[in-house]
Amino acid sequence: MTITSTPGVDVPDARGRTGLDRAGRDLTGNPDVVIRDVELIATAWHVLRRTTYDYRRRDGSWSREQRETYDRGDGATVLLYDPDRRTVLLTRQFRYPAYVNGHPDGMLVEAAAGLLDNDDPASAIRREAGEELGVTVGALEHVFGVWMSPGSVTERLHFYAAPYTAADRTGPGGGLPAEGEDIEVVELDFDEALDRIGDGRIADAKTVMLLQWAALRGPFSTSPVSLGATRARVPDPR
Known part of the structure; x- marks a missing residue:
């Protein structure tokens, strides 16, 4: 036998x-x-x-x-925003699955994100923000946790938001070439980012969700509910 x-x-x-x-x-x-x-x-x-x-x-x-x-394991993502200049810091990179399924060139504008890789979600997204955007992240706000494609993918994605300033951009970003990453750092006016959702130039689900949260309940909202809400923040370990 x-x-x-x-x-x-x-x-x-x-x-x-x-x-x-x-x-x-x-x-x-x-x-x-x-x-x-x-x-x-x-x-x-x-x-x-x-x-x-x-x-x-x-x-x-x-x-x-x-x-x-x-x-594929769980992941985390973060929307970095500058409340004074009304800007957000995003990435632009090639995504083959989108390209093969109809995206014109596969180049997607996204919030920084990555797999946890045995880290807790807050530590993982600090790592990814440093690698992809070159930003040292301070206080984190946990927004929500979402199963992004529950019909077939097990991943739960942890969503965060955090303010940034020019002084927080301590590295070049761009991702890790050894892992095949070639990431462009993109800073956008917040209102332009919202416009890009409407015309399809921003078509990544996690990024759309974070931008709409920022407009409805987050740092760029004028809603009384948002302004009076108590937000849970992850303490700055520095």
Whole structure:
């Protein structure tokens, strides 16, 4: 009898991981969902799984379902804003998935963001702001946490906002060339950034959400609700 080993399951994959087929097998939070099987489909950089589960419908009947999930880890993003000059600091970089799905050139204007990579969300976004924008971030405001594509992607994205000044731009930014990054730092007038949402020049979901939050409830809002709100801030560790 030949015993076969599966990378990522019982032997390490290219990133040294095993047990990747265990995700979700111990879930008990929803009595209407019973996990039956988890198959490992791909383990290149991130992980693609196919899960089979029984689901009790609202009428009481049970159905057998399958879903594929793409696990790339959780991430964080930040909108950096200068309240005095009414500007925001964003990135511009090539995104192949957008390019192959109809974007004219794949060059997207976005808020700085990145995966947590075993850091807490606040530490991760400070790291990303330094790498991508060259900014040393002070006090952070946590805006919300959102599942960006819950039909297939497991990632939860943690949204932050933080003020910046010219003095906070302590590095060149541009990302890490060793990781294939080639990022342009883009400073925009806030009202122009909003206009770019309307005409499609800003079409990245996280960036649209942060800009609209800034206009409705954030630093550029004139709403009495916003002005009277108490915002939770992450203390400046410096």
